[in-house]
Amino acid sequence: MHDQAKHPSQESRRAAAAATAQSPQSGLVQPIAAGALAAVVGFASAFTIVLQGLAGVGATPEQAASGLLVLCVGQGILAITFGLISRKPISFAWSTPGAALLMGAGVPQGGFGVAVAAFLLTGLLIVIAGIWRPLGRAVSAIPLPLANAMLAGVLLELCLAPFRAIAAAPLLALPIVLAWALGWTFARRFAVPIAVAMTGLIVALATPIPAEAWAHLWPEPVFVMPVWDLVPVFGLAIPLFIVTMASQNVPGLAVLRSNGYEIAVRPVFIATGIASWAVALLGGHGLNLSAITAALCAGPEAGTNPARRYIASVTTGLVYIPIGLGVGFAAAFIAASPPLLIQAVAGLALLTSLAAALAGALSREAGRLPALVTFVTTASGISIFGIGAAFWGLVAGGLMLMLERREHGAA
Template identity: 55%
Template sequence: MHAPGRREAADALQPALAGAVASVVGFAGAFTVVLTGLRGVGASERQAASGLLALCVGMGVVAIGLGLHERMPIAIAWSTPGAALLVTVGVPSAGWPAAVGAFLVAGALTVLAGLWRPLGRAIAAIPGPLASAMLAGVLLPICEAPARAVVDLPGQAVPVVLTWLVLLRVARPWAVPGALAAAAVAVATHGGFHVPAGGLLPHPDLTTPVFDAAAITGIALPLFIVTMASQNVTGMTVLASFGFRPPLRPILLSTGTASFLTAPFGGHGINVAAITAALSAGPDAHPDPARRWIASVTGGVVYLALGVGAGLATALVSSAPPVLVECVAGLALLGALGGALAAAVADPGLREAAVTTLVVSSSGITALKISAPFWGLLAGILFLVGQRVRAAPA
């Protein structure tokens, strides 16, 4: 008599596990990048933990809401490329409050893109190879960190890299979490674990934003562009490859609103998942596509639970040597760097403009208090315009 109920519960277990794995892998594989990025633009340890907590709560709520409403496996994530961008831009002249103001502007731009189609079309008009080249330029300095770590801290970094290499071969989704576990062991055996004065539970830390023109130009605009191009567009493409075509407007409105609301607490950006999207949307989640939405909802619940661990994650990162944290972050981003490089040089007609964008974006320059990624994209566009003017008939 209870067999149908048991079958239904068993039927929901597979996508539920897929969603849980996607969230755990997404969190463990990239939280070092997020925390390094937040600290890179001026956040204290407490503020970084608050940002990680806010992101987890925002992602959880949006994933649950979209999964239930659309009945599709719309996995939600933080902007890993956006966090990588924060690693490279440096602390704004007005400090952490200016970074928070930039996060607010980026979230508002995402909402505007959902409400006002010309903005979305303007972002889509940026040549894909140039956007990919800007992302590659942002990722390249971070992905160099494992090489530096192996030379500077061989006793700690070599086991981390070896663990990553082995798991990359035998259990690819767990390669970065495994490297993180190896780093945690290295921290425990080479200096110990630092427990912050406020304890391991994260606490929301509200920051009054400062709207600084240089931070808006150098952080908010590149953050918005890189998140749209490498997360939202890519994530929608992954969903489409599995037969899911959710409407873009509610996704942009919900993720943009969540980004805006979490920004004062340190959240830098929430978007459609790209890297882990296939774990929830693919056939491994469930043979029946109509059941895969459960993965999105379960993944959201898991993110809410993982938010409680934001303080522990922050303490781990704070206890580790910076180069070891950067080593794990670099390993986590190598795949994204490879994809960005391939997309950047795929079109021979745009290759030189893309390389120009990449070189300037990775240079680390700051001009007029605006960081390199903005100038990289501008340089690539100007190079492309100059090529087309020269090619035009007299």
């Protein structure tokens, strides 16, 4: 079944093209809905970590809000620009693992200005990673079964959310799951948009808008002067760079590759490094490729035509910018919403990506065990030296693949 969907006959391709030509709007609903969902899920699932991470290295509430604002706007501009130029669903995000690292780093001597200097240095290191070809090739040369296995491990936790939501809040979650199931049965192309619409209705009915949201409707960017105390700057920048590359950029590239998109690494790294410089001066800790939410834009839930899925990443950028401009209101509203509902609809949307990733990882007997090791290591959620499970999944799977090939070579 999966192979038939992946390699349709000429007759089915002509029929699909004819259907799209007859109803051009139908080809826009899926990528637009997927892109909007990716922005909402990306913001809602991690903005508190960003605020707490910035506060953990000395940011005032105003500086932390400024950082969140410019991160939203910056990743929105990057997604729109790269989507329109490359015609590929390249998605961007802030570094959630990096923000988590900041939460435990402590306030450096010299205050938040030292952290801002570290953010600038991290952006410089990412630019160097884009310019230095051997590093770029190493990042992009991941075996496809391992990339699929890592993607499946990353998606597993989120895909469990709908069923956890049913157990925790059945009256709120069951209507969303049932709406998705009915949509999948009778109007498969619109199953996810139907679930998104149901979620919006339930959240609107179940979530009163907090009064404090109106008081901080318009955010204010705050300039922060960097303080170049080199020892603490390097002590914070080096681990932040490693975590960002290992836990965001490598999985982000793997998501694109596993969905059939090959991209040039150099311009992406250079652009995200330069963008990180810009947001750092206003309190943002860095921008990079998206990992989990990228699957919404690059996978089948963004439409049956891979050539048009870039619309999803452009939509994500267009949604992120107003979220950033209304970050105070949006943060208060989403924080008051049941978080499991947002995670549940994202998990439903990503089930097809999880199925495709598992099929791609385990389809061939050769390399199946290394792919399985990658999957279970990534799904375990372990973190060693501040580096996330996705990186260690690739390491473990890569080592197993080397041992397997050595054994076959010796035989």
